[in-house]
Amino acid sequence: MPELPEVETIARGVDARIRGDRIVDVWFGRHREPFKSPRAGQVVGLRERQIIAVHRTGKHVVVELGRRSGERAKGKGSQEDAAEIAAQWIVHLGMTGRLLVTTPEADVAKHTHARLTLASGRELRFVDPRRFGRLEFRDLRKGLGFAGPGVEPLTIEAEAFAVLFHGRKLAIKAALLNQTLLSGVGNIYADESLFHAGIRPRRRAGQLTHVELEKLRRALRKVLEHAIRLGGSSVSDYVDAEGVRGFFQLEHCVYQRTGEPCRRCGNAIKRIVVAGRSTHYCAHCQK
């Protein structure tokens, strides 16, 4: 169920553990759901590749992979470069996906869909009960690297942010959840950032003033950065690569606080449905 801060936490944790390791074997469960690119191509493509780095793009974990032994470097006469990225494994965690680095003896959790055996002897496992997650393999000799569907909310500038919402009639909350506009914002951080910006979730995106949009952009960035520092939120079963829970949920101002007093004014937090999602706000603090 992870959003940007949770995925960032997971990617950092996995990177710290498996960077420089090598994939020696690949196992996938029987479900067909998790494969965004063909399963057989993933099995073959992942094997015998070095893991150069693991990072986050939007809500996706991107595993950067090197050349396979025997594969030639791109371009004639290019120098031998062990860190050249030749392929990517892209993991979307959906609502309940987890990436775990374990020993091979560790109990295999129910709903484990992938197990990558590493040269160090450990395993990278993908576990996802609801099966909304997706796995994709990209060979960069055959196509482009993964860029994410929209713009990164942590780095977008004021003007570009305003342009995203210009002329749009849908609710600002719905616009924040649209991954082709901004990548990485989900239900928690949409609600939290709208609270900190003092904007009601049903306001039409295109009707917000430049001042309001700039407040929103800054609130969003601040909330995401703060959540990353705390290791993300863990409302129910989210656990990062280390098995440690995030602590940002303790600082939620509105998300899943229906009926509880607003931390700023004391009025009860309201719950409505916007874009088919539970939406929480303070009617006094948000206009």
Add this chain to the structure above:
DNA sequence: CATTTCACCTGGTGGC
């Protein structure tokens, strides 16, 4: 095209 709704899944919770 822009926007809305709903299906896709399993599991946890709370009411009766």
Add this chain to the structure above:
DNA sequence: TGCCACCAGGTGAAAT
């Protein structure tokens, strides 16, 4: 304890 309705951090296809 069981049964049931409802809820959940996300998409992406179909309908409007």
